[in-house]
Amino acid sequence: MKAILLLPLLVSGCFDRYRTTDSLCNDNPQLCQPLNLNDGQCRIQRTNLIWQRYDTLQTPTDQHKFKELKATQEYQFCLEYAARIEPTELKQRKTKRIQALHHSYEAINRLTQELQSSQDPHIIFYRWTQGDQNAKQQFLALEGNTELEHPELQLALASYYIDKNKTKTLNILHHSLSLYKANDDININILHTLATLYFQQKNTSAAYVWVKIANQYHSNTQTKTVTSSLKNRFNLTDKERQKLNTAVTDIIKALNDGQYIQTTISPPN
16 A cells, blocks of 8 residues: 655644744654754655644544654655765764664564554554554454445555455445545545456456546556556447547546446447
């Protein structure tokens, strides 16, 4: 499961008391001192992490700790690159970055241990992705449970069945799309996986439709090039494409309105 940056302005309650990161650090030095403060490198990731740490300090739930873990990983990823950069002026900056990097490793280990017994399915799945086989069994045991009624968790479940049962995988992916609410951000991986599975099953019409839908939800040029090359392999007439494009429009509208239901794409007559 790819990590998401946490915008500091969105951390609930933070600005009720503090208006700047500096004021927060002045009152809570333990949140900030181990980091590479006053360094232009990793500024955004560092700021996100500080505010998330404050949020966790205020409400130390598993969910907040998990957000802090993800924010720490983003910060660590940036630092691993920044630590290799030779500062042009102050050599101690590199030392400070390396110290902050070691601190991030320690923080991730600590948070991972604290979340080891969490019953949150997102955290259970994360532990599975880190190689915890007990977490894998724990996650799979939740299949059919309302706790897994979340698009990302359904995608995780689909990833388990993709090499075992293609039909079941398709049903799970369609169900994951039905869980999105109006104007939610759709996970592009669900759309690409649907297109790929239908293409593998030689269901040209469905594969074409889901490639087109994926292109509509993705602005990345490289991804568009890949899906376009797949599209060019479809042996469809202009009339057939036109009919299938109507299905594309209908599905996109349903997704945007949060009213998607599993759709069967029939070959155009």
